[in-house]
Amino acid sequence: MEQSSAIRARPRRRLIRKYVALVAALVVAALLTSGLTELYFSYQDNKEALFRIQSEKAFSAAATIDQFLEPLVREIEDVARPPMESGTRGRDERELNYLRLLQRATEVIQVSYLDASGRECLRVSPDELTIRGCRRDLSTQPRFRGARAKDTYYGPVYFRRDSQPHMTISVAESGSGRGVVAAEVDLRYVDTVISQTRVGTAGYAYAVDSRGRLVAHPNTNLVLTRTSLASLPQVAAALEGTAPEARSVTIGRDLDGREVLSAFQTVDLLDWRIFVEEPLSEAFAPLNSTIKRTALLLILFLALAVGTSVVLGRRMAKPIETMQAAAERIGAGALDQRIDVSSNDELGALAGEFNRMVERLQESHVDLEQKVDARTRALATALSELDEKSRELESASRHKSEFLANMSHELRTPLNAIIGFSQVLRERMFGDVNAKQEEYLDDILSSGQHLLALINDILDLSKVEAGQVELDVAPFSLREALESGVVMVRERATQDGVHVELAADPEVDVVTGDERRIRQVVFNLLSNAVKFTPTGGAVGVRTARVNGEVRVSVSDTGPGIASEDRERIFEEFQQTKAGIEQREGTGLGLALSKRLVELHGGRIWVEGDEGHGSTFVFTLPASPV
Amino acid sequence: MNTGAHTRMALVASAVLAAGSLAACSGSDGDSSAEAVPHVGLMHVGKDHVPSSLDSLTARLEELGWVDGESIKLTWRNLEDKAAAETQADVFVRQGVDLIVAFEDGSIRAAQAATAETQTPVVFLHPQDPVRAELVESLASPQSNLTGVFGPRDLVSKHLERYAVMVPGIDRVLTLVNPEDDGTTAPLEETRVAAKRLGIELAIREVSNASDIQQVFRSLRPGEVDAVIILSPSLRLYFTALTLRLAARAKLPVQAHRKEWVEKGALFSYGMALKPLGTAGARFVDSILDGTPPSELAVEELPEVEFALNLAAARRLGIKIPQEMIILADIVYR
Numbered sequence: 001m002e003q004s005s006a007i008r009a010r011p012r013r014r015l016i017r018k019y020v021a022l023v024a025a026l027v028v029a030a031l032l033t034s035g036l037t038e039l040y041f042s043y044q045d046n047k048e049a050l051f052r053i054q055s056e057k058a059f060s061a062a063a064t065i066d067q068f069l070e071p072l073v074r075e076i077e078d079v080a081r082p083p084m085e086s087g088t089r090g091r092d093e094r095e096l097n098y099l100r101l102l103q104r105a106t107e108v109i110q111v112s113y114l115d116a117s118g119r120e121c122l123r124v125s126p127d128e129l130t131i132r133g134c135r136r137d138l139s140t141q142p143r144f145r146g147a148r149a150k151d152t153y154y155g156p157v158y159f160r161r162d163s164q165p166h167m168t169i170s171v172a173e174s175g176s177g178r179g180v181v182a183a184e185v186d187l188r189y190v191d192t193v194i195s196q197t198r199v200g201t202a203g204y205a206y207a208v209d210s211r212g213r214l215v216a217h218p219n220t221n222l223v224l225t226r227t228s229l230a231s232l233p234q235v236a237a238a239l240e241g242t243a244p245e246a247r248s249v250t251i252g253r254d255l256d257g258r259e260v261l262s263a264f265q266t267v268d269l270l271d272w273r274i275f276v277e278e279p280l281s282e283a284f285a286p287l288n289s290t291i292k293r294t295a296l297l298l299i300l301f302l303a304l305a306v307g308t309s310v311v312l313g314r315r316m317a318k319p320i321e322t323m324q325a326a327a328e329r330i331g332a333g334a335l336d337q338r339i340d341v342s343s344n345d346e347l348g349a350l351a352g353e354f355n356r357m358v359e360r361l362q363e364s365h366v367d368l369e370q371k372v373d374a375r376t377r378a379l380a381t382a383l384s385e386l387d388e389k390s391r392e393l394e395s396a397s398r399h400k401s402e403f404l405a406n407m408s409h410e411l412r413t414p415l416n417a418i419i420g421f422s423q424v425l426r427e428r429m430f431g432d433v434n435a436k437q438e439e440y441l442d443d444i445l446s447s448g449q450h451l452l453a454l455i456n457d458i459l460d461l462s463k464v465e466a467g468q469v470e471l472d473v474a475p476f477s478l479r480e481a482l483e484s485g486v487v488m489v490r491e492r493a494t495q496d497g498v499h500v501e502l503a504a505d506p507e508v509d510v511v512t513g514d515e516r517r518i519r520q521v522v523f524n525l526l527s528n529a530v531k532f533t534p535t536g537g538a539v540g541v542r543t544a545r546v547n548g549e550v551r552v553s554v555s556d557t558g559p560g561i562a563s564e565d566r567e568r569i570f571e572e573f574q575q576t577k578a579g580i581e582q583r584e585g586t587g588l589g590l591a592l593s594k595r596l597v598e599l600h601g602g603r604i605w606v607e608g609d610e611g612h613g614s615t616f617v618f619t620l621p622a623s624p625v
Numbered sequence: 626m627n628t629g630a631h632t633r634m635a636l637v638a639s640a641v642l643a644a645g646s647l648a649a650c651s652g653s654d655g656d657s658s659a660e661a662v663p664h665v666g667l668m669h670v671g672k673d674h675v676p677s678s679l680d681s682l683t684a685r686l687e688e689l690g691w692v693d694g695e696s697i698k699l700t701w702r703n704l705e706d707k708a709a710a711e712t713q714a715d716v717f718v719r720q721g722v723d724l725i726v727a728f729e730d731g732s733i734r735a736a737q738a739a740t741a742e743t744q745t746p747v748v749f750l751h752p753q754d755p756v757r758a759e760l761v762e763s764l765a766s767p768q769s770n771l772t773g774v775f776g777p778r779d780l781v782s783k784h785l786e787r788y789a790v791m792v793p794g795i796d797r798v799l800t801l802v803n804p805e806d807d808g809t810t811a812p813l814e815e816t817r818v819a820a821k822r823l824g825i826e827l828a829i830r831e832v833s834n835a836s837d838i839q840q841v842f843r844s845l846r847p848g849e850v851d852a853v854i855i856l857s858p859s860l861r862l863y864f865t866a867l868t869l870r871l872a873a874r875a876k877l878p879v880q881a882h883r884k885e886w887v888e889k890g891a892l893f894s895y896g897m898a899l900k901p902l903g904t905a906g907a908r909f910v911d912s913i914l915d916g917t918p919p920s921e922l923a924v925e926e927l928p929e930v931e932f933a934l935n936l937a938a939a940r941r942l943g944i945k946i947p948q949e950m951i952i953l954a955d956i957v958y959r
Contacts (some may be wrong), residue, residue, distance in 0.1 A: 096949045103953055109928045126930040127777045129786055129819055161756075163764030164926050186928050220923045224765045 019313030020306060027305030028298070035294040039287075046287050050278070051249040054199055054263035058276040061197045061205055062265035068107075068189050069269050073152060073169060075105045080171040080181040091122065091132065098124040101183070109166070110184040118144045118180075125184075138182075143170040147180040154270050157187060157215040159224060164188055165215065191216050194274070203278030210271040212239055222255075229255070234262040238273045252277065319347040323354060335362040397465065404462040408455045415455065419448040457588035461572065464595040471599055476515035478550065478620075479504045482541050485522035489530045489539075497535035500526070508543040511550050511620055517596045518620070521604075524589040525554040525616045532558035537613075548622045549602070555615035562610045570594040570604070593618070662695070663914050665724045666717035668702045670710045670731030671862050674885050675703060678728065678750050678903030685907030691914070707731055714739030724748060724913055726906065730808070730858070733760060733771075740770055746919045748909040749773035751902050753808065753858075755924055764924040772919040774905040776897025776927050781812045781856065782819030783895055784880045787932075788852050789823050791893065791939075791946050792878060799850040799877070800829045801838065801868065803857035812856055832860065835867055842871040852892075853879045865891075878942050884933035884956050892938050898931035898955075931955050 079097040083090035098111040102124065110125035118139020123131040138144050146153030147170040155168035170182040190207065194216040197205035206217040212230025214223045229235045234252030252262035260277040267274060319341040326339040335358060341351035422445040425433060433441065463469045486502050493500045511518075522541075529539040537557035544551050561569065561576055568574045573587040597604045597618045604618040669676055679701070683693065691697040700722070704710045714735040717725050725747045727736040733749040737760060740747055752758055752775050761767035788795050800816065802809050813829070820827050828850050830841045838860075853872045855861050860868075861882050869890045872879045881891035883899075905925055913919055934954040939946050951957060 099949070099953050103955070106929050126928065127780050127783060129782045129822060159765075161764055161926065163923060164928075188925070188927075220765055 019316060020309040023309030023312065024302065024305050027309075028302055031298050031301050035298055039291060039294055042290050043287055046284070050261055050283050051263065054203075054249055054261060054276045054278065055265075057197055057199060057205065058263045058265040058274050061193055061207075061276065062267045062272075062274045064193050065190055065207075065267050065272075065274070066269060068193070069267075072105055072107060072185065073171070073269070075101055076108070076111075076169055076171050076181055076183050077152075079111070080173045082173055082175045082179070095122060095124060095130065095132070098122065098181075102126055107186045107189060108183045109186050112182045114138055114144050114170075114180040114182060116178050121179075143168045143182045144180050146170065147172040147182070148178065156209065163224075165191055165223070187216075191220075194218070197274075197276060199276055199278040200282050202282045203276065205274060205276045207267070207272050207274050208235060208239075210239070212236070215272060227255075234260075234264070234275065234277075235273070238264045238266075238275075251280065254279070319343055319351065323347075323351055327354070330358055330361075335365055400462070402466070404458055408459040408462075411455050412452065415448055415452050419445060419452060422448060454588070457592055461588055461592050461595065464592070464599070469596075469599065471514035471517060473512060473514055475510050475512050476518075477509055478511045478518070478543060478552070479509050481515060481519045482522055482543070482552070484519060485526045486541060488523055489526045492527070493530045493533075493539065496530065496533070497537075498530050498533045499538040500530065500541075501538065502541045504541070504543045505545065508545050508550050513600050513620055514596075517599070521593040521596050521618060522552070522554070524593045525618075528589065529554050529556035529558065529616070532556060534558065545622075546619075550620045550622065551617060552620070553615050553617040555608070555613060557613040560608050560610040560612050561606055561614045566606050569606070662697055663691075663723040664698045664700065664720070665726060665910065665914075666700045666702065666713075666720070666722040667726040667728070668704060668710060668713050668717070668732040668736065669728035670704050670706060670735075671729070672703055672705055673862075673866065674883065676728045676750070676899055676903075677885075678899040678906065681900040681903030682726065682750070682907050682910070683903075685904045686910060689907060689911045691907075691911065697914075704732065707735065710735035711738065718743050718745055724910060726750065726910060727773075730758065731862075734758070737771055744770040746913045747771040747773075748906055748913065748919070749775070750906045751775050751897055751899060754778050761924055764926065766920075767922065767924055768920050770919050772922045772924055773909055774902050774925040774927060776899075776902055777930055779812050779882075780895055780930065781816045781854075784854060785816065785819045785823055785825055787893060787895055787950075788854075788878075788880065789825065791950055792852055792944055795825060795851040797826045797828050797850045799841070799845070799853045800827045801832055801841065801853070801855050801857070801860055801864075802829055803833050803859050804831045805833055806857040806859040808858040809856060816854070816856060832864075835864060838864055838867055839871065842875055845875060850877065853877050855879070855882070873941075876942055878938065878944060884931060887933040887935045887938075887956070888958055890935065890938055892935055892942070892944070893954075894931070894933045896930060897927070898929040901927050901929050934958065 079094075079101050083093040083097075085093060094113060098113070101111055102108055110123065110128075112120050112124075113122040115121050115134055118137060118141075119134040120131070120136040120138050121134040143153055143155055146155075151172050153168075153170045155170075157165050157167050160166050165187040167185050167187055168182055169185055170180050173179040173181065194205050194207055195218050199205075204218050206229070207215045208229055209215050212228050212235050214227045214229055217223050217227075230239060232253055232255075234250050237250065249261055249263045252260050254260050254277065259280040261280055261283045262275055262277045264273045264275045266272070322341055323339050326337050329337045338355045338358065339351040341348055422441050424430065426438065426441040426445060460469070482502055482504055486500055490500055526539065526541070533539055533556045539554065539556045542553050542555075544553075559576075565576050569576060570590050570593075572591045574591075575587045594604050597620075601621045602619040604616070606614055606616050608614040667679065667682075669679070683699065686697065686699075687693075693699040700717075702713045704713055710732045714725065714727075714732070717736075718739045722745065725736045725740065725745060726749075727733040727747055728750045730752050733747070733752050736747045736749075739745075747770055749755065749760060749771055750773055752760060752773070755761050755771075755773070755775055756764060760771045760773075761769050785798065788798065798820070800813075802813055817827060832838045832841055853868065855865060855868055865881060865886050866889070869879055869881075869886065873890055878892035879886075879890070881887055881894045882896055884894050887894045905927060909919075909922055909925075912922055932954045933956040934946065934951065935958040936946060936951070937959060
C-alpha cells in the first residue's frame with residue numbers, strides 16, 4: 001500500500017518540479033543573458049569612459065604644462081637678442097630687458113647672460129645683487145653647450161633648498177655673437193598642475209623625465225629623493241616608445257605594487273611623460289556596484305520566477321491530479337466516479353474522453369458481471385454434480401478397497417493353506433513324492449507364493465488408496481534399513497552373479513519416517529534391480545543430502561527403461577517389456593513404492609537411458625513427516 | 626580691502642581679542658553653536674597694519690568652500706606686541722582651535738611655543754626663514770606641527786642696489802639698527818657686503834626707542850647721509866612712521882619694507898609680495914582641515930617680489946627716478 005502511494009505520489013512531484021525548473025530556467029536564462037549583456041556593455045562603456053577621462057586628464061595636464069612653458073620660452077627668446085647698442089649702454093639695455101623679463105615672468109627667478117665664449121657676463125635676479133662683468137666660465141656647462149647646439153636647452157629638474165622644483169632654460173642669442181641667455185625657472189606651477197590633476201578620490205598624476213625619474217608627484221618626498229619609476233611597466237613601456245601614445249590606457253602598477261589604470265601623455269618640449277593613474281579597485285568600483293545590483297536583481301527575479309512557476313505549476317497540475325485521483329478511484333472499482341475538470345482546454349477534453357471511456361467501461365462491466373453470474377451459476381451446478389459424482393466415486397472406491405481387503409483376507413487364508421500344505425508335501429513330511437509330483441509341488445508353491453505376494457501388494461495398495469495406511473513415523477537409521485535391504489537381496493544377487501554395493505553418505509544416517517515402509521520401498525527397488533540385472537552386472541545403493549532433502553538411489557546395469565515407460569511403470573499392473581518377459585513381479589511394487597514415498601512427502605522417479613541401466617531415486621524430506 | 630577697512634578690522638579685532646580672552650579665562654569658548662564647524666585662529670603682531678595676505682587668504686578659503694560663519698569660524702587677532710601674541714596663542718590653544726594661522730615671525734614664534742605641547746597645527750605665513758628660525762626641520766619635510774609658506778627673505782642688498790639706481794650720487798646711507806633685536810645681525814652683515822660691492826658707505830646708528838631715533842636725526846649734519854634704511858625688524862614694526870616723519874623733515878628718502886609705507890611717504894619698497902602668500906597659505910589651511918597632518922605638507926617658498934615706488938615723494942625730495950625703474954615698479958604712487 002505504501003509502495004503504491006509512493007508510486008502515485010512520485011509523478012505529481014515530478015510534474016511540479018518540472019514546471020518550476022522549466023520556468024525558473026527560462027527566467028534565469030533570460031535574466032542572465034540580459035544581465036551579462038548589460039554588464040558586458042556596461043563594463044565596456046565604463047572602461048571606455050575611464051580611459052577617455054584619464055587620457056584627457058593626461059592630455060590636459062601635458063597641454064597645460066606646454067602652455068606654461070611655450071610663452072615662457074618665447075619670453076626668454078625675446079630677450080635673447082643682442083642689444084641695439086654696444087658697450088655700457090648695450091649692457092644696460094640687456095640688464096633692463098632681463099629685469100623686465102623677471103617682472104613679466106614671475107616664474108623666472110634669475111637670468112644670466114653668457115657670452116659667445118661661455119663666460120657669465122651678467123646675472124640678474126630679484127633677490128641678489130646684479131652681477132656685471134664677465135668672470136665665471138660656464139662654457140662647459142650643458143646650459144651653454146646645449147643652447148648653442150639646439151638653440152633652446154631644457155635642463156634637468158633640480159630643487160632649490162630641497163623644496164621647490166626648478167629648471168634651467170637657456171636660449172642661444174640670435175645674430176653673430178651667439179651668446180646664451182640662461183633663465184632659472186620656478187616649476188612650482190608644474191607641480192601644482194600635477195597635484196591638482198586627480199581622477200576619482202584615489203587617482204593621481206605624476207611626471208617623469210626622459211629617464212623615468214620623478215619630476216613631479218603629489219608626494220613631494222618621492223620627488224625630492226630622486227625616485228626613479230623607470231621600473232614600473234607602464235613607465236618603461238612609455239619611455240621605450242612601445243606603449244601607444246596618447247589616448248591609450250594600460251593596466252600598470254604603482255609603487256606599492258597595486259594595479260592601476262594608467263594613461264600618459266608626452267610633454268613635447270621637455271620630453272617628459274605625464275601619467276594619470278587610478279587604482280583599479282576604485283576605477284571599477286561603479287562596475288562592481290552594477291555587478292552586485294544585477295546579481296541582486298537576478299536573485300530577486302529568480303525567487304519571483306520560482307514563486308510564479310510554483311503557482312502556475314500547481315494550477316496546471318491540479319486538473320491532472322484530479323484526473324489521477326479519479327482514475328485511482330475508478331481503478332479501485334468506483335466506476336460511477338467521474339472527473340470534474342471544467343477547463344476549456346486539452347485537459348478538459350482529456351477529462352471528457354476519460355469520462356466517456358469510464359461510462360463504456362461501466363457498461364461493459366455490468367454486462368460482464370451478468371455473464372459471470374450466469375457462468376458462476378452454471379459452474380456451481382456443475383460443481384454440485386461433480387461433487388455428487390465424486391462422493392459416489394469415493395464411495396465406490398471405498399467399497400472396492402473394502403472388497404479388496406476382504407477378498408484378500410479371504411483369499412490369503414486358503415492360499416496360506418495351499419502354500420503350507422505344498423511345503424509340507426514338498427518336504428516329504430507325509431511321505432515320499434516322485435519327481436513329477438515334486439515338480440508340480442514346486443509349481444504350486446511358486447504360484448501360491450506369487451499369488452500371495454500379489455494379494456499382499458493389492459491389499460497394501462488398496463489400503464493406501466482407502467486411506468487406511470497410517471505411517472508409524474519415528475527417527476530410524478536409514479543406513480541400517482538400506483543394509484537390511486541389501487542383505488535380503490544379496491543371496492539372490494549372488495546366485496545371479498550380480499554385485500551389490502552400498503555407498504551410504506556418512507552424513508546421512510538418522511531420518512524420520514515409517515521405517516517398515518521405507519524398508520519395503522528399498523527392498524522393492526533392490527529386488528527389481530537384482531531381478532533385471534544380468535549376470536556380471538552390479539547394483540549400487542547410494543544416499544546423499546541434496547537441497548536439504550535425503551536422496552536414496554538404487555542403480556543397476558540392467559536393460560534400462562525406455563523414456564516412454566518412465567511414468568507408466570509407477571502405475572498399477574504396468575510393467576516394462578523386460579518385466580513382462582521375466583514373468584516375475586506383480587506390476588504393483590513400484591506403484592506401491594510411489595504411494596508410500598509420497599505418503600512421506602517425498603518423490604520417486606527413474607533416470608537413465610534404455611540399454612544403459614537405470615537408477616531409481618526417491619527422496620525423503622529433511623523435516624519430519 | 627582698503628587701508629581704512631584694515632584699520633576698522635584691527636579695532637574690531639582688538640575688542641574681540643579682549644572679549645575672547647575673558648571668555649577663554651572663564652572656561653567658555655564663547656560660541657558653542659559653532660562647534661560643528663572648524664575653528665581657526667589667525668594672529669599677527671603689529672597693530673599699525675594688517676598684512677595684505679589676510680585678505681587673499683580668506684578670499685581663497687572662500688573659493689575652497691570655507692566661508693567664515695558658515696563652514697568655518699575664523700577668529701582674527703591683530704596684536705600689540707610679543708607678550709600679547711604669546712597670551713593670544715595660549716588662548717587659542719585653550720579654546721581648542723583646530724588650527725592657528727600665524728602671520729610673520731612675531732606671532733609665529735608665539736604660536737610655536739603655545740602649541741609645543743598640544744601640537745595644534747600652525748600654518749605660518751611669510752616668516753623670514755622657517756628653517757633658520759627652527760620652525761621646521763626642512764622645507765620638504767617639516768616634521769613639525771608647523772608648516773606654511775614664505776617669500777624671499779629680507780632683500781637688503783637689493784634695497785641698496787635700488788637706491789644706487791634711483792638716487793644718483795648716493796654715497797652714504799643712514800642705517801638704523803636695534804642691537805637688542807636678534808633679527809638684526811644677518812641682514813646687517815648682508816647689507817655691509819652689498820654696500821661694499823656697490824661702493825656705498827653705511828652710517829650705522831644703533832637705536833632702540835623713539836627718542837634714540839629722534840636723537841639720530843637731530844644729530845645729522847646736512848648732506849651727511851643721502852638716504853635711510855630701517856634695518857632691524859623691531860624698528861620697522863614700531864618706528865617706521867616716526868622715521869618717515871623725521872626723514873621727510875630732513876629731506877631724506879626712506880626705503881620701507883611694505884608698500885603701505887610707500888603710500889605714506891617712503892620712496893620705495895622692495896620685498897615679498899604678500900597677496901600670493903595668503904593665497905598659497907589657504908591651501909595649507911584647507912589640506913590640514915581636510916585631515917592632512919602638517920608634518921606631511923612641504924613648506925612652500927614663493928619667489929614673487931613686489932616693487933612699490935612713490936613718485937610724489939621722489940619729486941618732493943628732488944629725485945628723478947629713471948624711467949626704467951618706473952616701468953619695473955609693480956605699484957607706483959604718484
